[in-house]
Each structure stands twice: as structure tokens, then as C-alpha cells.
Amino acid sequence: MAFEPPGRLVRALGETAPEGDDWLEKLPEAARQAVELCESTVERVQVPGGRSSLVVLVRRADGTPAVLKLAPRRARPTAERAALAHWGGRGAVQLLDAGTEADEGVLLLERLHPDVSVRSLPESKALLEAAGTLRRLWVEPPSGHGFETVAERTGRQAEAMRATAVAGSDLVPLVEAALAAREELLADPPERRLLHGTFRQSKVLAGDRMPWLAVGPDPVVGETAFDLARLVRDRVEDLIAQPSGPSTTRRRVKRLAESLEVDQERLRGWTLFRAVESGVRARRVGRERDAELLLEFAGWL
DSSP states (O other): OOOOOOHHHHHHHHHHOOTTOOHHHHHHHHHHHHHHHTTOEEEEEOSSOOSSOEEEEEEOTTSOEEEEEEOOGGGOHHHHHHHHHHHTTSSBOOBOOOOOGGGTTEEEEEOOEEEEEGGGSOHHHHHHHHHHHHHHHOBOOOTTOOOOBHHHHHHHHHHHHHHHHHHOGGGHHHHHHHHHHHHHHHHSOSOOEEEOSSOOGGGEEEOSSSSEEEOOOOOEEEOHHHHHHHHHTTTHHHHHHSTTHHHHHHHHHHHHHHHTTOOHHHHHHHHHHHHHHHHHHHHHTTOHHHHHHHHHHHHTO
16 A cells, blocks of 8 residues: 655655655655564555544554554654553553654554544534543652753743744744743643643544543643643634624633633733744745734734
């Protein structure tokens, strides 16, 4: 079977690929070898799939359905493997193979229902189910962990934001507000938990073992409000289309903060930072429509 990467993956990785990166060119052969090593039979490549990995639906030698996921090193698959192992299937997809250094970019995972996410539910129900799933992931990180911290990740992002804002003066006020919020939030973090890192409704899939399970973490260690902040702006295009978008957003912040016992102002601050960071990054790579939506949303906060 030919393992052609979906167009969505090609576009997304093309935005972030370093000079000379050949992961996509080598992907078909890498996928073939991974299938052979895990002694699986391929059913199909998941389309449109994700933005940072190839997802292949397979059956193991005993007939068990599974998912083979291949990701480049810059997507931090080793950290994803470590987080999934630590969660042990509690709130997240189950890791089926511990793996080795030789196949660090290959994960064999429990098969969920890839075409059914929480996003398919009505908005209020989707937020409730997504928040409940996220709560289960917030555990103490393992001792001696090597996960990136929120301070480290947002530090890199802050540098990129400053550089882009210089080239676009209209960005300066929002970037300055987002960076100020980050500095204040990092000064006194309330807790350190293992976080999903890139949580949103589309990252919660229907399962058989549990109704909903999270997939695709980019794990980070820090305060829970950072993780929840990405969920606040889910379905941002719908929020922007509503005349009541600003008030709906403020109610969403309040509702999520209260339901998960997170400080409301800290959630608002991280939502601002993450929305501005995403908007600035979208502009940097030429996704102007996404940038407009995200920056308008950030302005409401």
C-alpha cells in the first residue's frame, strides 16, 4: 500500500519545516517499515488526519484494531509517548507498545473512533465532555521527568511574537498585552501538573473503553489554566460570527473556570496569551484569515 501523506499534513509541516528537512520524503518508506515491525495489516490512512503526524489504521496480528502514528522529531513524539505511558489510559488513548529509541517517531495506539470527536456534539455538551476529559489528565508529573515547562515553551513563543510584532506594527498592542499577562502569570504559578498541552474538542475522540478519550498531546508541565485556555476559544469561527461573541466568550471563561475550579483571571490571562501567540504565528506563515479570527477574539479578552 502507498502511504501518501494527506494534504493537510503536507501543508502544516511545510509551514514549520527547518531547512533541509526530508521527513515527508522519507515518510512512505518509514510507514512501510513501521507496519512490518509491528506485524500489522493496514486498513487505511486516516484522512484528513492531523497537522503533525501520519495516522494509519491497522490490525495487529491477533486481529486487534490499532492505530500506527508516525511523527517527525520536532513534533516531540518521545514526550507524547512518555505522557501516554504516565496516564496509562486514564483520560487518554492507551499506548500499546513501549517502543525504543530506534522508533522514537512511531507510536502504536489503542484504536478509538477517529471520525467521532466531541466537536460533533452541541456546543454546551461538547464543552462539558471535553472539560471532564481534561480534568482526568491533570496529574502529578513523574519524578525526574524531562517534559518541557510552560515557562520554557511560552518563552520560545514570546521571542517569536516579539520578532513578528516588529514587522507588523498593528500587532504591537496585543502582543504587549499578551506578554505582560505571561510575565504576571509566571511570577506565581499555583501548581505544577502534567498537561495535555494542545487540548481542544477535536482532540477528544469516542472510544469503547471509555466514552471519550484525549489524543495527540504535546505534553507540558505547569498550571492547569494554561491547558484550559485553548479550550476557551474552540469553534472561534462561530464565536466571531455571533453578535454576542464577546459576551459569550466571557461567559465561557467563567463557566469553564468554575466547573474545573481554575482561577478565572488566570484563565483569562492564558487565553489571551495563547490566542495572540496563535494569531501571530498564523500571520507569520501566511494564514491571514486564521490570524484575523484569532486576533479579533483576543481583543475581546
